[in-house]
Amino acid sequence: MLASYSAEILARVQFAFTVSFHIVFPAFSIGLASYLAVLNALWLWRGDRVYRQLFDYWKKIFAVAFGMGVVSGITMSYQFGTNWAVFSDKTGPILGPLMAYEVLSAFFLEAGFLGIMLFGRDRVGKGLHMFATAMVALGTLASATWILSVNSWMHTPAGYGFNEVGQFVPTDWWAAIFNPSFPYRLVHMVLAAYLTTAFVVAGVGALHLLRNKADAEARRMFSMAMWMAVIVTPLQIIAGDAHGLNTLEHQPVKIMAMEGHFESHPDGAPLILFGIPNQAEGRMDHAIEIPKLGSLILKHDPNAPMPGLDTIPEEDQPPVAIVFFSFRIMVGLGFAMLGIGAWGLLQRVRGRLFTPGWLHRACVVMGPMGFVAVLAGWITTEVGRQPFTVYGLLRTSDSLSPVDAPAVGTTLVAFIVVYFLIFGAGTYYLLAMMNKPARLLKKDLRDAPMRAAGITPLPEDDTGIKGQEQ
Template sequence: MDPSVSELAINLARAQFAFTVSFHIIFPAFSIGLASYLMVLEGLWLKTGNNTYLKLFKYWRKIFAVAFGMGVVSGIVMAYQFGTNWSVFSDKAGPVIGPLMAYEVLTAFFLEAGFLGIMLFGMGRVSKRLHFMATIMVAFGTLISATWILSVNSWMQTPAGFSINEVGQFVPENWMEIIFNPSFPYRLTHMVLAAYLTTAFVVGAVGAWHLLKDKSNKEAQKMFSMAMWMAAIVAPLQIIAGDFHGINTLEHQPAKVMAMEGHFKSHDHGAPLYLFGIPDQENQKLKYAIGIPKASSLILKHDLNAPLAGLDTIPRADQPPVAIVFWSFRIMVGIGMMMLLVGVTSLFLRLRKRLYEAKLFHRFALIMGPSGFVAVLAGWVTTEVGRQPFTVYGLLRTSESIAPVEAPAVAASLLAFIIVYFALFGAGTYYIIKMMSKTPGHLDKLPGTVTRTAGITPAASLDPDAMNPEE
């Protein structure tokens, strides 16, 4: 660590990055799933001619536009922090992560930007086929963006395909090994499924809200039904993907799994699965532990009697903050179980033909609306705090990645971020919620661009819906 940089400055810089990432990650988690949802809605409309799908497409398209914009704005700020607070990290890891982040801009962002305008404003102005292709490209672009960003993060977790030169920089040797590093497939799958679940529960909550007001609303019924299908299908898949991800993490980042499980001590003949407890890292023990004997060995190694190492095998200087990782992991898993419960319950009600009648279930779905965002944040905390005290796992410490910054300067910028973010994104979130509160299928028509198109009068051109009578 640079002796001129205080421990306080490091913690403030970490807090600043954590704060901005926490705001940013919720918008891509929503827009990734929502872009795919819009693609499905438009595709079903074109295939069936059912205007319910078109009304839902137009309803969620406006919400997507605002969420996408806030995601872009909140993401720009993070890049600046690499040059201000984390310039040493940028210098050492830049030859690897710099090109990967550039590829994200050159492929995903350009693709999204190129077709976003057509998707948002082109309906009635371009052919149906071209408009649908634009929607597909936007959805595809969000997935490509997630792919590159997850590749960067996964490389920091499980670095591969590099060498270290004489000045301590990570130099690329094999780009395929860098991009498809050992944890990348598991992290990408886990994150994309999390994005789909996040969107499904938001859509389900909005549908439940409008069903509580009017259970005969066709648009509310359709969005709620589609969201519950997604919950019923994807929640079990996410649990399976999480199991594979956990096994991969045990192989490559064992200290993180030890912290997640609360295993301060090694277990030679089967490790318990601790459900609750209070981690005491100073004394290296889990107080008031409540667990299931040998269940952790069964989950992680599929053998009741398999031995599992504990944090007593890891030097204290290399241990992550156990309490944060332990509890954030339980929040994520707990919400995942609640999501599974929603999905299973929806199947039961669907079989009994009571999916649109069960008001108690609708209230539960409404409460679960923000659950995906909480789970994503908890998962991110588990992943990133569990990697500490390293930025590049096992190779570059966080204390060695910090720029020569002063604590007061970082504190001032952090305070400014807090004020601006809560004001800006608070207003944006309020606007999104306000749009969601409007009854689907009964939206006010918005003025469009004044154009003169063959066969369309200037008066009609003020209304984009009038340009396409089928809408």
């Protein structure tokens, strides 16, 4: 079946597959690193051992997720040389240094302090350990900053010129790094990472509260996650709206695809809630729409004219159906998160936040939905940029290496098999750790060497911690 596809399609599918696996781990580790810093700081400030228990619980999960993120990202770098050599050659003078800055300033920061955060508390003291934890959190944010600068430049290139061989070269590094869409993408992605982590934490806490409503660690993590949901979700919706307006200014064709506007609307565009895009015929079939609301949202004027894809040559249009539906999945999940946050706030006011019920079941279901929203947002962004790798300047078809379709198809199959085996096992291990209560997971990991040596571990005391905690 793969033999019927071109090398370009297979290379795009391969990169989409590998980056889809990769992106979920940084989205989780960015938020989780900051959560660990908060937990550690609260433990040092208040001396409440529940925060210490939660830190030890989530740091083990962070270590596994961080390792999987690093490994899954390496293969993406190779693809720039194997499948997208022309793109790498053309954009290398700008994107190469930015990627190097990410490694030097961010990844080294994370890697340098990660060991201290994971294993150094009793060796370096509380102060230096807290500093290392904060540096890991800062490193994840710095890494996201550089990567998003690179990606944003591909969408809204700035500060560039061309040399004699047709390469993009920097003329203004400040303009290239802080290109027009970068601030909006950075805020949107960081908030998405925080929300993704918050709903994972909420899902885990809700799961354990359904089993034992007196679980102190589950109560604490669930309460913290619900605060994040009710505070950060409205901020994310506001940031998403600002990002959309920026996209309308710099990538109007993407907005046309997101909104499903095949036809121009000189007297105000509707908001199409649902429909079946028919790109071949240039229309939206079975559309459910609200008149003029699209113009009101995008232009703040219900009668503002909105051009449609009928003004864009077919060869410059993205695949509308993918962009249209992925955008609605992202937005739908965003409002579902807003509803969960409001529900949690209502239950908190009623004094029933920790009483097992439908809120907790809903949070278990919503636990992985942050990852789905991140993937849907990424698909909207990247597919909406097509048919360009550098928007308006370098077409995807002109970015490909001189490779044959069978070679790309073979490596794609290999990636699929290896990724599902390795990352499937890693994900199973993560879920197994999350399935155990904080105290039980800590005890199991602590006593594992004793069991391996044939020694029966001592029972816990009534606090769940052996001896006095330092």
